[in-house]
Amino acid sequence: MTNNRMLLSSPARRSIAVIAALLLSAILLVAGHVQAAEPVKISRDDTALDLTATTEIYANQGEAFQVSTAAGADGIRRRIEVRASSDNHQGDWAVFALANVSDEQLERVIVAPHFRLVNSKLFWPDLGSQRVIAITPSEGFALDRQPSDEADVFRITLNPGAVITFVAELTTPELPQIYLWEPDAYKDTINAFTLYRGIVLGIAGLLAVFLTILFVVKGTSMLPATAALAWAVLGYICVDFGFLGKLISIASTDQRIWRACAEVALASSFVIFLFTYLNLNRWHTHLGYVTLAWVLGLALLFGVAIYDPAIAAGIARLSFALTATLGLLLIVYLGLNRYDRAILLVPAWALILVWIFGAWLTITGRLDNDIIQPALGGGLVLIVLLIGFTVMQHAFAGGAFQQGLFSDLERQSLALTGSGDTVWDWDVARDRIVTIPDVSVKLGLPLGAMHGAARNWLPRLHPDDRDRFRATLDVLLEHRRGRLNHEFRIRAEDGHFHWLLIRARPVLGSNGEIIRCVGTIIDVTEQKNSVERLLHDALHDNLTGLPNRQLFLDRLQAVLALAPGGETLRPTVMVIDIDRYKLVNDTLGIAAGDNILIALTRRLRRLLKPQDTLARLSGDQFGLILTSERDPTKVADFADAISKAIMVPINFSNREIILTASIGLASFVDQQESAAGMLSDAELAMYRAKRAGGNRVEPFQPAFRDFGADRLQLESDLRRAIERKELSMVYQPIAGLEDVEIAGFEALMRWEHPKRGSIPPSEFIPIAEASDIIDMLGRFALEQATNDLMGWENQTGELPIFVSINLSSAQLLNNELFDDVRSVLAKTHCDPSRLKLELTESMVMENPEQARLVLEKLREMGLGLALDDFGSGYSSLAYLTRFPFDTIKLDKTMVCDTSDKKATVIRSVIAMARELDMKVVAEGIESNEDAMELAKMGCTFGQSYLFGPPMASESVLRLLKERFPLTKRA
Known part of the structure; x- marks a missing residue:
C-alpha cells in the first residue's frame, strides 16, 4: 500500500x-x-x-x-x-x-x-x-x-x-x-461473456478434435492442414478469452508472449492450409519451396516472440492479411480454370475476407465497442466450421474411391471404363450381341451394324477365322464352362482387316445352361502388326525383304526332313556371291550398291518357282534352295541362267554396270546331311569359284573340304589370337576442322598372324561374324580402347578427346552388349561420354526394332553414337530421327566427289545435322583446301591420312604430348 x-x-x-x-x-x-x-x-x-x-x-x-x-x-x-x-x-x-x-x-x-x-x-x-x-x-x-x-x-x-x-x-x-x-452489473456481464466464450470454446474444441479424428480415418493431406488450422484457432481463442490462464499459471508479464505465439501459429496454419488444400505443388514445384520458406520464416517468429512479442505479432498479422490476398487471387484464377477445390473454397474465403476487414477496422480503432473482440473470436470458429464442411465435402466426394469403400461391382466398372475396352455382351437365349461402345463405329460401319445374332458376324470375319470363331462359341455352349479367349480378324468398311481379341466368361442360369456371355473386345491390330514386324525383321533382310541366314537354314532343314531317300525331292543349295561388289560400293557408294542388290533380287526371283527359296546370307551373298528341279542337267542350266541374269547390264547414274557372280552348288546326296553342312559345302564351292577367277559355277566336290579346313584353321587361330596377344588396336586421328587439333581417334583392330603375317579385318571379321568369335573380339576392342584411353589420360592429364569403336551387326543384336559396356566402364572408371560407338546403316537395318532399343539404352548410359558411311546407304535420312545418333560420318565417296551438286548435298547435310544438334565427321579428306572448305560449311571433324595414319597406342601418347605440350609428364 x-x-x-x-x-x-x-x-x-x-x-x-x-x-x-x-x-x-x-x-x-x-x-x-x-x-x-x-x-x-x-x-x-x-x-x-x-x-x-x-x-x-x-x-x-x-x-x-x-x-x-x-x-x-x-x-x-x-x-x-x-x-x-x-x-x-x-x-x-x-x-x-x-x-x-x-x-x-x-x-x-x-x-x-x-x-x-x-x-x-x-x-x-x-x-x-x-x-x-x-x-x-x-x-x-x-x-x-x-x-x-x-x-x-x-x-x-x-x-x-x-x-x-x-x-x-x-x-x-x-x-x-x-x-x-456497478458490481452486480459487472458480474452479470462477466457471466454472460463467460457463457458465450464457453460455447465458442466448446465448438472450437470439438471442431479440432473432429477434424483430427477425420484425418486419422481418411488420411488425405488436406485434413491434417485443416485440423492444424482448427487447433491454432482454438489456441488463439484460449489466449484471447483468458481460458489458458485457468489451465496453467501464466504470469502477467508472459501474457504478451502467449498472445504473440497464438497469432504466429494462426498465421502459419493459415498458409499451410491454403497450400495444401489448393494442392499448389501440383502445378509448380517451386511453389512448395516458397511456401516452405514462408512457414519456416513464421516458425522463427516463435523465438522472436520471447524477446519482442510485438514484432512477432505484427509480422504474423501482416502474413495473415497477405495470405488472404494471395488466396483470393489463386481462388479466382483456379476457379476460372474450373478447379473444383478452388470453387468449393469460395464461401469460406469470402467469410475470411469479411473477418479480416472487421479485424482491420477494430485494430485501427475505426470500430470501437466491447462486443467486437469476442465477436471476432466467434467469427474465427465460424470460419473453421465452414472450412471443415468444405474439406469434408471434397474429401467424401472422392473418398470412397480413394479408400476402397465401394463395391467390387463399382470397382470393376471403373476399371473397365478406365481401360477403354469395349464391352461384348452376347445374350445366348435371344442370340443377340451388343457392344458398348458400339464396335461398328470403330469399323466405320453404320451404327448398330454389329448388333444382332452371332451369325451376322461371320460375313465380316476373315475367311480363315470364320470356322474357328463358330467352333469356339459352339464349344463354349457345349461344355457350359471355361472362358472365351479368342483372336480373329474382322473387315472394316474400308476393306482393311482389324485384329480383335475377345475375353469373356459365360453366365449360367438356374438350370445350368448358359444364358449369356459377357466380356470385352480389344483392338489388338497395332500389337499384331508390331509382332509381325519384329518377327519379319528377325528373319528377313530389311533391304531386299528376303529371308536371312537363320530362316534359310530353317527352311533347308525342313526340306531335308522331307527328302529321306532323294527319290521325289532332291534339293540343291546354291550360294551366289557377286564378284567385285566391294569395288562398286567404294566407287559408286553404298546407295548404288543397295540399289544394285535390289535389282538383282528382282531378277533372281523371276527365275524361281513357288517351291524354291531365295535368301540373302550376307552383304553380297545370296542363298538359294532349288527344289523344283531334280535332274542334274536342269540344275546346271538353272545355275547358268542365274549367272546370265546377273550379267545383264544395270544402268545407274548414266553408267552401265556389268556384274558377274561366283556360284557354288551342293546337291543332296546323303539323308544324314544337316542343313548347316550342306550350306557349308555350297559355300566352299563358291570360294573355289572365286579363287578360280570368278564368273563361274562350281559344283561341290569332297576335295573342296581341304580348303574349308584351311578356313577352319584360320577360325581356330583367331580364337587363340587374343590369348596369344596377336590382336592389337591402332588409332587413326580425328581432328577438329576449325583449329586442326586432335579431337579423338577411331580404334581399328589389327591381327598379326605368326605364320601368315598381317591379316586385314576384311578377311577375319567375316569369319568371326559367322561364328561366336565376334563377341570376343568386340569385348577385346572395347576393353583395349578404354584402357588405352585411360592410360593416355594418366600420362597427359584429362584431355577433351574421345575414342570411336566400330560395332558389328552381330554385336549390336547381342543381348549382352549393354552389360559388357557397363562392366568395362565400371572397371576402368572411364567417362561414358569419351566413347563413341560407330555403326553402319546396313547394320542397323538388319533388325531396326531391336537396334533402336539397344541404342537408346546405350545413349541413356552416356555413350556417343555415330552413324557411319552416312549418305551412301538406303534411305539414310530416316535414321536421324528414328535412332539416337549424335554424330554422323560422311562417306569418303561423298567427300571426295568434286561436282557442284555433291557439294550442295554436303552443305545441306551439314546444315541439317547442326539443326539436329549433331556433329559431322568427314572421312577421306585429301587436301588442306578440302578441309578448309568443309570447315566453312560447318563440318565439325575430319578423319583421313591428311591428319595422320592409324598408329599404335605408344605413338598416340607421343602425339598427344607433342600437340598438347602443357600436359603433365609421366
Whole structure:
C-alpha cells in the first residue's frame, strides 16, 4: 500500500498556513502544476460508465506525483502527493475524479482490461499486460484490488455528495480502457461473456478434435492442414478469452508472449492450409519451396516472440492479411480454370475476407465497442466450421474411391471404363450381341451394324477365322464352362482387316445352361502388326525383304526332313556371291550398291518357282534352295541362267554396270546331311569359284573340304589370337576442322598372324561374324580402347578427346552388349561420354526394332553414337530421327566427289545435322583446301591420312604430348 500524506490548512493557526502556502507554491513552481479533471457525476442508476475519455495520463512524472484534486462540495481544491509503490515504476500516472450526486452510498468497481483488440494497432501492436498497479483516492486509503486474470479491478465506495480524485499508478503510458461498473452489473456481464466464450470454446474444441479424428480415418493431406488450422484457432481463442490462464499459471508479464505465439501459429496454419488444400505443388514445384520458406520464416517468429512479442505479432498479422490476398487471387484464377477445390473454397474465403476487414477496422480503432473482440473470436470458429464442411465435402466426394469403400461391382466398372475396352455382351437365349461402345463405329460401319445374332458376324470375319470363331462359341455352349479367349480378324468398311481379341466368361442360369456371355473386345491390330514386324525383321533382310541366314537354314532343314531317300525331292543349295561388289560400293557408294542388290533380287526371283527359296546370307551373298528341279542337267542350266541374269547390264547414274557372280552348288546326296553342312559345302564351292577367277559355277566336290579346313584353321587361330596377344588396336586421328587439333581417334583392330603375317579385318571379321568369335573380339576392342584411353589420360592429364569403336551387326543384336559396356566402364572408371560407338546403316537395318532399343539404352548410359558411311546407304535420312545418333560420318565417296551438286548435298547435310544438334565427321579428306572448305560449311571433324595414319597406342601418347605440350609428364 502507498503511504499517502494529505497537507491541509489549519484554520486555528493562520500564520502557519500562510507559510505552508508559500512553501507549497515554491514546490509547484519547481515540480510543475497538475490539476485533476472535472469529476464524473455518478448516480444510483448508472451501472457502467466509460472513464477512458475523462482520464488524464501523465507519463514520465517520476516516483512522486502531485496533483490538485477536483473541487469538493465546499469548492476547495486540495493538493495530494502519491509515491510509487513499485521499484520498477516508469513514472506513468493516470488521474480521474468521481462525484456521487446521489443521496446514497454507492459501491462501484473500477475495471482496466489487460488487453483490448480495439486500437491495438497493426504494427508493433499492444498485446496487453497489467495496466494499473494501484489506485490512490484523495480521501481514505488505497483501493483494494479484486481478483481477476483479465483486468485490473478495484472496488470503491462513494459516500453521498462526495467528490474524490483518484490517482492510478500505471505500468505503461497506454491505458486502452477504464470502466466504472456497478458490481452486480459487472458480474452479470462477466457471466454472460463467460457463457458465450464457453460455447465458442466448446465448438472450437470439438471442431479440432473432429477434424483430427477425420484425418486419422481418411488420411488425405488436406485434413491434417485443416485440423492444424482448427487447433491454432482454438489456441488463439484460449489466449484471447483468458481460458489458458485457468489451465496453467501464466504470469502477467508472459501474457504478451502467449498472445504473440497464438497469432504466429494462426498465421502459419493459415498458409499451410491454403497450400495444401489448393494442392499448389501440383502445378509448380517451386511453389512448395516458397511456401516452405514462408512457414519456416513464421516458425522463427516463435523465438522472436520471447524477446519482442510485438514484432512477432505484427509480422504474423501482416502474413495473415497477405495470405488472404494471395488466396483470393489463386481462388479466382483456379476457379476460372474450373478447379473444383478452388470453387468449393469460395464461401469460406469470402467469410475470411469479411473477418479480416472487421479485424482491420477494430485494430485501427475505426470500430470501437466491447462486443467486437469476442465477436471476432466467434467469427474465427465460424470460419473453421465452414472450412471443415468444405474439406469434408471434397474429401467424401472422392473418398470412397480413394479408400476402397465401394463395391467390387463399382470397382470393376471403373476399371473397365478406365481401360477403354469395349464391352461384348452376347445374350445366348435371344442370340443377340451388343457392344458398348458400339464396335461398328470403330469399323466405320453404320451404327448398330454389329448388333444382332452371332451369325451376322461371320460375313465380316476373315475367311480363315470364320470356322474357328463358330467352333469356339459352339464349344463354349457345349461344355457350359471355361472362358472365351479368342483372336480373329474382322473387315472394316474400308476393306482393311482389324485384329480383335475377345475375353469373356459365360453366365449360367438356374438350370445350368448358359444364358449369356459377357466380356470385352480389344483392338489388338497395332500389337499384331508390331509382332509381325519384329518377327519379319528377325528373319528377313530389311533391304531386299528376303529371308536371312537363320530362316534359310530353317527352311533347308525342313526340306531335308522331307527328302529321306532323294527319290521325289532332291534339293540343291546354291550360294551366289557377286564378284567385285566391294569395288562398286567404294566407287559408286553404298546407295548404288543397295540399289544394285535390289535389282538383282528382282531378277533372281523371276527365275524361281513357288517351291524354291531365295535368301540373302550376307552383304553380297545370296542363298538359294532349288527344289523344283531334280535332274542334274536342269540344275546346271538353272545355275547358268542365274549367272546370265546377273550379267545383264544395270544402268545407274548414266553408267552401265556389268556384274558377274561366283556360284557354288551342293546337291543332296546323303539323308544324314544337316542343313548347316550342306550350306557349308555350297559355300566352299563358291570360294573355289572365286579363287578360280570368278564368273563361274562350281559344283561341290569332297576335295573342296581341304580348303574349308584351311578356313577352319584360320577360325581356330583367331580364337587363340587374343590369348596369344596377336590382336592389337591402332588409332587413326580425328581432328577438329576449325583449329586442326586432335579431337579423338577411331580404334581399328589389327591381327598379326605368326605364320601368315598381317591379316586385314576384311578377311577375319567375316569369319568371326559367322561364328561366336565376334563377341570376343568386340569385348577385346572395347576393353583395349578404354584402357588405352585411360592410360593416355594418366600420362597427359584429362584431355577433351574421345575414342570411336566400330560395332558389328552381330554385336549390336547381342543381348549382352549393354552389360559388357557397363562392366568395362565400371572397371576402368572411364567417362561414358569419351566413347563413341560407330555403326553402319546396313547394320542397323538388319533388325531396326531391336537396334533402336539397344541404342537408346546405350545413349541413356552416356555413350556417343555415330552413324557411319552416312549418305551412301538406303534411305539414310530416316535414321536421324528414328535412332539416337549424335554424330554422323560422311562417306569418303561423298567427300571426295568434286561436282557442284555433291557439294550442295554436303552443305545441306551439314546444315541439317547442326539443326539436329549433331556433329559431322568427314572421312577421306585429301587436301588442306578440302578441309578448309568443309570447315566453312560447318563440318565439325575430319578423319583421313591428311591428319595422320592409324598408329599404335605408344605413338598416340607421343602425339598427344607433342600437340598438347602443357600436359603433365609421366
